[in-house]
Amino acid sequence: MVFLAFLVIHLAPGDPVDLLYDVDRRSVSPEQLHEIRHSLGLDRPLLYQFARYLGRVAYGDLGVSIAARQPVASEIARNAPSTLRLALAGVLVAVLIGMPAGILGALRRNTWIDHVALAAAVVGIAAPNFWIGILLIYVFGFLLGWMPIAGSQIGVADSVAVLLLPGLTVGAAGAALLARLTRSAVLEVLRHEYIRTARAKGLRPSRVIWLHIMRNAAIPIVTALGLSFAGLIGGSVIVELVFSRRGLGWLLVGAINNRDYTLLQGLILVYGATIVVINLIVDLVYGFLDPRVRYA
Amino acid sequence: MSYSRSVWYGMIASLVVLVLLVPGWKSGPAAAAPAKKKLAFSITVGVGSLDPLNSQGSSDSIIQDNVFSGLVRHKPGTLTEVDPDLAERWTVSSDGTVYTFFLRRNARWHDGYGPVTAQDVKYTWQRVMDPKNRANGFDTLAPVASVDAVDQFTVRVTLKERYTPFLINIAHEWGTFIVNQRAVEERGPGFALRPVGSGPYRVVQAESRGGALLEAFGDYWEGRPKIDEVEMRVIPEEAVATLALLRGEIDYEIVRDPVNIGALKRVEAAGRGIIVNMDEHFSASMFALWLNLKKKPLDDVRVRRALLHAIDRPALVRRVNEGLIIRVAHSAVPPSLLGFTENVGQYRYDPTLAKRMLTEAGLPTGFTIKALGQSSAPFFAPTLTIIQAMWASVGVRLEPEILERGIVRTRQRNGDYDITLSNPTRSEIDAFLQFFHSRFSPPAGTAFTFYNGVDSLIEQQVRLQTSAERARIIGEIQRRIAEDVPVLPLWYPMEITASRDYVVGHIPNIGWWRAQFWRMDLRR
Numbered sequence: 001m002v003f004l005a006f007l008v009i010h011l012a013p014g015d016p017v018d019l020l021y022d023v024d025r026r027s028v029s030p031e032q033l034h035e036i037r038h039s040l041g042l043d044r045p046l047l048y049q050f051a052r053y054l055g056r057v058a059y060g061d062l063g064v065s066i067a068a069r070q071p072v073a074s075e076i077a078r079n080a081p082s083t084l085r086l087a088l089a090g091v092l093v094a095v096l097i098g099m100p101a102g103i104l105g106a107l108r109r110n111t112w113i114d115h116v117a118l119a120a121a122v123v124g125i126a127a128p129n130f131w132i133g134i135l136l137i138y139v140f141g142f143l144l145g146w147m148p149i150a151g152s153q154i155g156v157a158d159s160v161a162v163l164l165l166p167g168l169t170v171g172a173a174g175a176a177l178l179a180r181l182t183r184s185a186v187l188e189v190l191r192h193e194y195i196r197t198a199r200a201k202g203l204r205p206s207r208v209i210w211l212h213i214m215r216n217a218a219i220p221i222v223t224a225l226g227l228s229f230a231g232l233i234g235g236s237v238i239v240e241l242v243f244s245r246r247g248l249g250w251l252l253v254g255a256i257n258n259r260d261y262t263l264l265q266g267l268i269l270v271y272g273a274t275i276v277v278i279n280l281i282v283d284l285v286y287g288f289l290d291p292r293v294r295y296a
Numbered sequence: 297m298s299y300s301r302s303v304w305y306g307m308i309a310s311l312v313v314l315v316l317l318v319p320g321w322k323s324g325p326a327a328a329a330p331a332k333k334k335l336a337f338s339i340t341v342g343v344g345s346l347d348p349l350n351s352q353g354s355s356d357s358i359i360q361d362n363v364f365s366g367l368v369r370h371k372p373g374t375l376t377e378v379d380p381d382l383a384e385r386w387t388v389s390s391d392g393t394v395y396t397f398f399l400r401r402n403a404r405w406h407d408g409y410g411p412v413t414a415q416d417v418k419y420t421w422q423r424v425m426d427p428k429n430r431a432n433g434f435d436t437l438a439p440v441a442s443v444d445a446v447d448q449f450t451v452r453v454t455l456k457e458r459y460t461p462f463l464i465n466i467a468h469e470w471g472t473f474i475v476n477q478r479a480v481e482e483r484g485p486g487f488a489l490r491p492v493g494s495g496p497y498r499v500v501q502a503e504s505r506g507g508a509l510l511e512a513f514g515d516y517w518e519g520r521p522k523i524d525e526v527e528m529r530v531i532p533e534e535a536v537a538t539l540a541l542l543r544g545e546i547d548y549e550i551v552r553d554p555v556n557i558g559a560l561k562r563v564e565a566a567g568r569g570i571i572v573n574m575d576e577h578f579s580a581s582m583f584a585l586w587l588n589l590k591k592k593p594l595d596d597v598r599v600r601r602a603l604l605h606a607i608d609r610p611a612l613v614r615r616v617n618e619g620l621i622i623r624v625a626h627s628a629v630p631p632s633l634l635g636f637t638e639n640v641g642q643y644r645y646d647p648t649l650a651k652r653m654l655t656e657a658g659l660p661t662g663f664t665i666k667a668l669g670q671s672s673a674p675f676f677a678p679t680l681t682i683i684q685a686m687w688a689s690v691g692v693r694l695e696p697e698i699l700e701r702g703i704v705r706t707r708q709r710n711g712d713y714d715i716t717l718s719n720p721t722r723s724e725i726d727a728f729l730q731f732f733h734s735r736f737s738p739p740a741g742t743a744f745t746f747y748n749g750v751d752s753l754i755e756q757q758v759r760l761q762t763s764a765e766r767a768r769i770i771g772e773i774q775r776r777i778a779e780d781v782p783v784l785p786l787w788y789p790m791e792i793t794a795s796r797d798y799v800v801g802h803i804p805n806i807g808w809w810r811a812q813f814w815r816m817d818l819r820r
Contacts (some may be wrong), residue, residue, distance in 0.1 A: 014702020150540040
């Protein structure tokens with residue numbers, strides 16, 4: 001995966017050293033550019049560069065960002081928490097909105113509740129998230145004035161207020177997906193005899209929903225949540241720009257525009273590793289939830 | 297029945313919890329103590345490096361303008377005259393090679409680093425002139441042979457030979473802004489985010505790729521600035537920044553997209569608290585179609601003239617810029633640079649004449665041609681769309697190639713284009729004329745046209761002694777360019793900013809993005 005990423009990045013036209021300078025504003029001589037390129041080792045053959053990169057990664061050295069001249073590892077570490085918070089906010093939104101909507105839809109199948117939830121789900125999945133984001137800013141920030149528009153101020157920490165709109169934006173698609181999945185999973189479970197038994201026993205509705213319905217519907221839902229986390233991280237890229245949040249997505253866009261190879265490679269490594277870890281966690285939780293699938 | 301009800305209850309409960317968890321939904325824009333005057337401005341790119349040696353983008357330059365000082369600075373509103381800055385006066389030897397700068401005694405460094413001395417100037421410039429550092433300003437100081445600290449407050453700069461633009465060049469170039477030797481040595485690479493300057497503001501905090509917070513420096517030699525704090529916020533989406541300005545969350549915005557500028561102008565006209573700062577007399581920028589003279593049929597001057605006659609420039613300018621008053625360009629040199637003249641051949645819109653010229657050039661059925669431009673410039677695509685329609689009526693089929701910056705730069709360096717769009721900005725005429733000297737043709741530089749018709753004139757004027765003599769030759773250069781039409785000049789873009797109407801003291805931005813906050817005040 002690392003090699004593929006490396007190859008693809010370097011295949012794209014565009015020279016990171018040239019892009020360091022805005023020629024519309026200042027001139028720079030080709031000799032200067034050549035010198036910089038040489039000092040960064042960018043004029044060596046690709047395979048040599050890749051081998052050198054791998055060697056450094058093995059020691060935990062992710063290199064130095066070409067554009068910012070800062071170590072990639074520290075740049076990523078500095079910006080990761082903000083993206084993590086955003087992704088978590090997205091998960092929370094997806095769960096708090098998607099799951100109840102799905103359950104309701106299943107319980108009140110083919111009523112107006114069900115149809116509204118379905119329609120909302122379609123919009124949530126189909127609408128581009130930056131469009132949703134700007135719309136939310138316009139309505140709640142500009143027209144109503146309830147939320148801050150200009151993102152985070154320097155030195156001011158993330159609060160729920162700041163995370164609400166971006167969380168909604170990132171979670172919209174996840175909520176929609178989760179609603180549909182939950183609905184199907186719950187419908188599937190509702191068919192079963194043990195639900196009728198539980199109701200007949202006279203259990204409280206909430207207990208039936210949680211203990212019997214959700215415990216069994218959880219399996220596909222959790223899997224979907226885990227898989228969609230990857231989508232949440234990807235979706236956060238544009239959302240971070242729209243909401244002026246400095247995170248990994250912000251770094252990624254900058255790195256692509258500047259052809260900042262070292263930073264890009266580091267980011268891809270981190271994203272890839274995150275997804276692998278998340279999938280592992282999902283697998284383990286799966287085993288915990290479903291006794292039939294315990295390992296060892 | 298009760299099942300779905302409990303689900304509803306659950307959802308409402310979560311919502312209530314969420315609402316309660318949000319303490320300050322949105323505090324008003326001025327929740328801070330009334331005594332401090334604070335200005336927040338937005339920009340689309342974050343901090344790169346605040347060390348003048350290797351700073352990069354517009355954020356860096358704006359901050360450095362407020363945090364550092366040079367020996368001299370531009371007189372407000374011009375690019376061709378200088379005022380004293382750190383040097384309160386200077387003398388020039390009769391042969392024009394020795395400049396002696398007398399530093400003012402009351403210029404002080406931030407953070408307790410003492411008075412600004414000649415040794416700091418010597419250290420700074422030697423650092424810039426060292427080729428190993430690949431510094432900004434290396435070319436600006438190329439004419440310098442040596443820098444000496446004669447005494448604590450006197451600097452002697454010896455040039456290799458007479459070079460009249462020297463003072464104007466160092467007034468503009470951030471790389472030559474003076475830094476404190478001890479601070480650079482103590483802070484090392486950390487200096488890039490925690491710089492020490494002698495300007496009207498000091499850096500309280502700066503985040504890499506992020507924003508910055510500046511506070512007024514009480515010991516600034518010209519007096520403490522009126523605005524106590526300046527905060528730079530990075531808002532990548534200009535539309536979002538415009539909304540924030542309209543809401544009063546920020547006080548000052550740098551705008552590039554004509555759509556946003558148009559919207560702000562309408563709000564200004566309605567008297568709803570916004571000022572759009574622009575003055576069409578000031579520009580150091582020229583937006584044009586640069587024709588690759590190596591590609592047929594652009595090598596025929598009749599074809600080039602025909603193409604220019606086929607553009608209705610006033611209409612184009614009005615349409616793309618949403619009715620803003622922007623000056624149509626006839627000369628290839630922008631109005632704020634030395635030697636600018638409108639006394640050049642002008643090509644009025646005449647499609648009939650254009651068709652006739654094309655026929656004379658052997659192209660009665662027209663031809664197809666491509667134009668390359670960056671997608672990041674908001675007005676490139678609309679411009680090409682309109683020109684495409686205008687040229688279609690004379691039989692020229694224009695195929696726009698609006699591509700991503702990295703790709704465009706690579707193709708420009710390889711000369712791989714028929715026409716390319718560019719709106720260069722330079723604060724000094726010599727730097728601007730490089731665009732028309734064949735020595736800087738790709739890949740050596742950005743003289744996109746491969747034109748060589750004014751090479752000797754450009755070299756000639758550099759050696760002249762007075763501005764008046766230089767201006768005369770520069771006028772000749774513009775006339776020659778207008779005859780040969782290697783470029784199709786369209787208009788002179790301006791650096792436009794918008795602010796709340798309580799921000800006063802703004803001066804026109806010319807050249808590089810500058811926002812000189814120490815000249816401003818907030819009148820609430």
